[in-house]
Amino acid sequence: MAVLVNGLQEARAIRLALASRGIKSVYLSDHDKVFSSPIAPQLAIWLRACAEPQANSRQAEAKLRAALATPVLGLSLEALDxxxxxxxxxxxxxEQFSDYHRLWQRQGVLPLVRRLMVDFDIAARLLGEFAEGERLLTDLLHLGEMLQHASQELDGEHALIRFLAEAIADPDSHGDSHKLRLESDADLVKVVTIHKSKGLEYPLVFLPFIANHRPVSDTDLPLRWHDGEGTLQISLNADEATLATADRERLGEDLRxxxxxxxxxxxxTWLGLAPLKGSENSAIGHLMNGGKAIAPSVFTQTLGELVEGSGIELSPAPRPPRCASPLRRNNKRWATPARRCAPRGTVVDRQLLGAAYLGALSGAVTTPVPSPMPEPTTPRKPPPWKYWTNPTTTPLTPRRFTCTVSQEGQGPARFYTGY
Known part of the structure; x- marks a missing residue:
């Protein structure tokens, strides 16, 4: 099963919604580079310490202490002290890191990485203590192999360290450095960018944000478009005619x-649609009504007319589970409830509405939520965390809040929210 999104922000919303329901997922994108992995900066720190461990200087000592303090090596505060x-x-x-330096010089950086993994029990620590340990372990081995290959064209350890630092600073400059896919990824819900999904196929596909789009504005300078002969044009002037031409090309790309x-x-395939302001300028809005706005009062009726006589089924988005949620409307802050009901989730406005839609559909394959625990007969001691408002010992009655908001000119949109 795959969820197709436009970018990282939408992917994060979907993955948070899935995680709140105990559903694991993996994010795949065009920018899925191994040099952007969280393990890469720590590897760079290790290599700096191994390059000159016996140098008699405060800088060399600082590099070694920084390496020993990295989370993946797992030294406790007592051991560091x-x-x-x-x-x-x-x-x-x-002396230990001097041995690593000699191993690096004799056999290369990949044997050094493997020696570090053995001496500090890195594999077991990643798999046992880190949420994405399997991914981090694969990235570490992948980085070691790539650095071993790059070292054949570089002169010395410091040149390799500079290569790694530059790759971390600009992962997109290394086009062949995509992350290796894990076999276990096949068991996860795949959150994929639409660009990345080209040429791929999935049994089930969800498009919760298909109506999202970003019109071209005067802040997108320089503006780019192609003329009638297919020649690329660039303009630094954001007049109305130029903006309209550039936005027309944006619409063409969105249609593709x-x-x-x-x-x-x-x-x-599931599509998530809502009567959002400006959605007529999106690709799906252009196809549904020729780029003309659809009034919210007739939105469902219009969709029904479009799908009539086809194999498309029209149904309302599933509602989130009913939960207790004390919402403060005045200052947008939240009160900590006396007790939480499961599952905990927050679904907000245009972007997170699709996440709630997908999460509710996926609820059919999750473990049923147990009934709430009965209220204690004696008052509970207030929890140690800070309340946004005054705590209450009165049991909260589960209920659902429906609010109307306007976000960044996108017009009114309903959202559901709860704990």
């Missing part, structure tokens, strides 16, 4: 993306 008190313990660490999204499913 002991290095400040025991000269013998510190000298042992210096829509075609890609609608043709990825093998069995079924």
């Amino acid at each position: 002991y290095l400040n008190q025991s000269e013998l313990a510190w000298e042992a660490r210096v 993306k829509l075609y890609v999204a609608l043709t990825r499913a093998r069995h079924a």
Whole structure:
């Protein structure tokens, strides 16, 4: 099953909604680079410490201490503090990294990475203590292999360290550095950008944000478009005619993306639609009503007329579970409830509305939510965290709040929210 999104912000909303319901997911995008992995900066710190462990300078000592303090190596605060008190313990660490330096010089960086993994039990720690440990472990081995290959064209350890630092600073400059896919990824819900999904196929496809679009504005300078002969034009002037021409080309690109999204499913596709302000300028809005706005009062009726006589089924978005949620309308702050009901989730406005839609559909395959625990007969001690408002010992009656908001000129849109 795949959820197709336009970018990282939408992917994050979907993954948070899925995680709140105990559903694991993996995000795949065009910018899914191994050099952007969280493990890459720590590897760079290790290599700097291994490059000159015995240099008699404060800078070399600082590099070694920084390496030993990285989370993946797993040294406790007590062990790090002991290095400040025991000269013998510190000298042992210096000698240990001197051995790593000699191994690097004799056999290369990949054997060094594997030696570090063995000596510090990195594999077990990543798999046992980190949420995405399997991914981090795969990235670490992948980085070691890539650095081993790059070292054949570079002169010395410091040149390789500079190469790694530049790759971390600009992952997109290395086009062949995509992350390796894990076999276990096949068991997860795939959150994929529409661009990345080109040429791929999935049994079920969800498009919760298919009506999202970003019109061209005068802040997008320089403006780019193609003339009638297909020649690229660039303008630094954002007059109305130029903006309209550039936005027309944006619409054409969105229509091509829509075609890609609608043709990825093998069995079924779900589209999330709502009467949002400005949605007539989106690709799906252009196809539904020729780029003309559809009044919210007749939105469902218009969709019904479009799908009549086809194999498309029209149904309202499933509602989120009813939960207790004390919402303060005046200052947009939240009160901590006396007790939480499961599952906990927040679904907001245009972007997170699709996440709620997908999460509710996926609820059919999740573990049923147990009934709330009965209220205690004696008052509870207030929890240690800080309340946004005065705490209450009165049991909260579960109920659903429906609000109307306006966000960044997008017009009124309903959202559901709750704990």
